[in-house]
Amino acid sequence: xxxxxxxxxxxxxxxxxxxxxxxxxxxxxxxxxxxxxxxxxxxxxxxxxxxxxxxxxxxxxxxxxxxxxxxxxxxxxxxxxxxxxxxxxxxxxxxxxxxxxxxxxxxxxxxxxxxxxxxxxxxxxxxxxxxxxxxxxxxxxxxxxxxxxxxxxxxxxxxxxxxxxxxxxxxxxxxxxxxxxxxxxxxxxxxxxxxxxxxxxxxxxxxxxxxxxxxxxxxxxxxxxxxxxxxxxxxxxxxxxxxxxxxxxxxxxxxxxxxxxxxxxxxxxxxxxxxxxxxxxxxxxxxxxxxxxxxxxxxxxxxxxxxxxxxxxxxxxxxxxxxxxxxxxxxxxxxxxxxxxxxxxxxxxxxxxxxxxxxxxxxxxxxxxxxxxxxxxxxxxxxxxxxxxxxxxxxxxxxxxx
Numbered sequence: 001x002x003x004x005x006x007x008x009x010x011x012x013x014x015x016x017x018x019x020x021x022x023x024x025x026x027x028x029x030x031x032x033x034x035x036x037x038x039x040x041x042x043x044x045x046x047x048x049x050x051x052x053x054x055x056x057x058x059x060x061x062x063x064x065x066x067x068x069x070x071x072x073x074x075x076x077x078x079x080x081x082x083x084x085x086x087x088x089x090x091x092x093x094x095x096x097x098x099x100x101x102x103x104x105x106x107x108x109x110x111x112x113x114x115x116x117x118x119x120x121x122x123x124x125x126x127x128x129x130x131x132x133x134x135x136x137x138x139x140x141x142x143x144x145x146x147x148x149x150x151x152x153x154x155x156x157x158x159x160x161x162x163x164x165x166x167x168x169x170x171x172x173x174x175x176x177x178x179x180x181x182x183x184x185x186x187x188x189x190x191x192x193x194x195x196x197x198x199x200x201x202x203x204x205x206x207x208x209x210x211x212x213x214x215x216x217x218x219x220x221x222x223x224x225x226x227x228x229x230x231x232x233x234x235x236x237x238x239x240x241x242x243x244x245x246x247x248x249x250x251x252x253x254x255x256x257x258x259x260x261x262x263x264x265x266x267x268x269x270x271x272x273x274x275x276x277x278x279x280x281x282x283x284x285x286x287x288x289x290x291x292x293x294x295x296x297x298x299x300x301x302x303x304x305x306x307x308x309x310x311x312x313x314x315x316x317x318x319x320x321x322x323x324x325x326x327x328x329x330x331x332x333x334x335x336x337x338x339x340x341x342x343x344x345x346x347x348x349x350x351x352x353x354x355x356x357x358x359x360x361x362x363x364x365x366x367x368x369x370x371x372x373x374x375x376x377x378x379x380x381x382x383x384x385x386x387x388x389x390x391x392x393x394x395x396x397x398x399x400x401x402x
Contacts, residue, residue, distance in 0.1 A: 005100045020172050023089055026082075031073075064255050069153070072149070079156060120242050123275060128260075137259065138261065151241060161191070192212040195211075222235075244256060316332070359395070362388065366391075
């Protein structure tokens with residue numbers, strides 16, 4: 001059975017916690033600031049009289065295709081800034097965040113994109129067969145323009161997100177734990193929360209978070225199981241192109257000239273959260289041993305490798321063979337004892353309970369501040385939820401780092 005070597009690539013470069021915070025902040029916030037600086041004069045010139053300028057007003061003013069292009073500009077800048085920071089601040093290379101071998105596997109990219117396209121395509125066919133009267137087909141110039149733009153923009157956007165979440169971040173968190181499942185879980189949570197604003201309401205936002213958590217977990221499992229990001233990158237690119245150009249299901253951008261328009265809103269014949277599990281089953285058909293590695297600790301992985309090690313006795317400083325349980329010189333026990341799985345589980349639940357209490361107190365404080373603030377009606381439920389989620393994620397991240 002092979003060992004998961006993908007997470008070992010994190011040892012390349014400098015891994016101080018502040019370097020991860022700096023790189024992440026520059027990559028995600030930097031482009032937003034740059035674009036905002038450029039847009040401010042445009043917004044002021046476009047709205048010389050009206051002062052009630054909001055993101056919704058700007059979105060309603062601009063053509064959806066222009067918003068897609070702006071999204072592409074944002075992610076291109078993010079990718080460039082991320083490369084510069086990871087390369088020169090941390091001494092890491094993009095290739096090490098993608099694969100453990102010397103060459104990029106394009107076949108796996110095509111495999112991931114092809115499999116996911118087939119899975120979503122079959123689901124859409126089922127949906128059309130169930131409700132054919134509610135579907136409108138459009139093959140006009142705006143659709144082909146959207147399709148071409150999506151092929152370019154989402155290839156950049158999805159590749160960057162995979163490299164950042166399933167590569168850079170998962171490898172980084174992997175330095176803090178001996179169990180691959182931990183970085184897999186937390187990066188999937190962070191990835192999913194970022195999609196809350198894809199929904200048009202709190203309910204649809206939560207639905208997007210759940211779906212993207214499952215999708216992120218599956219892509220992470222594929223990455224760890226294959227020791228490479230290529231299949232996950234292909235599936236992610238295909239997903240974003242299909243849900244934008246074919247069914248127009250990007251909540252942050254409305255009225256896209258997609259190929260299919262559903263009268264009751266875009267949907268899938270099979271619930272979306274089931275589709276990633278189909279992909280996982282196909283990719284690891286008769287390869288379940290690869291998935292099993294994700295739930296093993298680093299100690300057990302070392303046992304699989306059968307590599308000889310040496311153990312230093314902390315009592316008399318005598319070097320003993322790796323198979324030794326007691327020191328051959330002083331007789332003291334030299335094998336390090338780790339906490340059992342039940343004790344780790346209890347510790348995990350204690351951490352989660354503490355963070356849950358802190359999150360609840362934080363929400364109560366936010367609601368109290370809004371209650372005593374004049375004109376509190378201006379705070380929408382979506383804005384309150386967004387502030388609470390951002391602060392909660394920040395607290396959880398800082399807590400786990402320390």
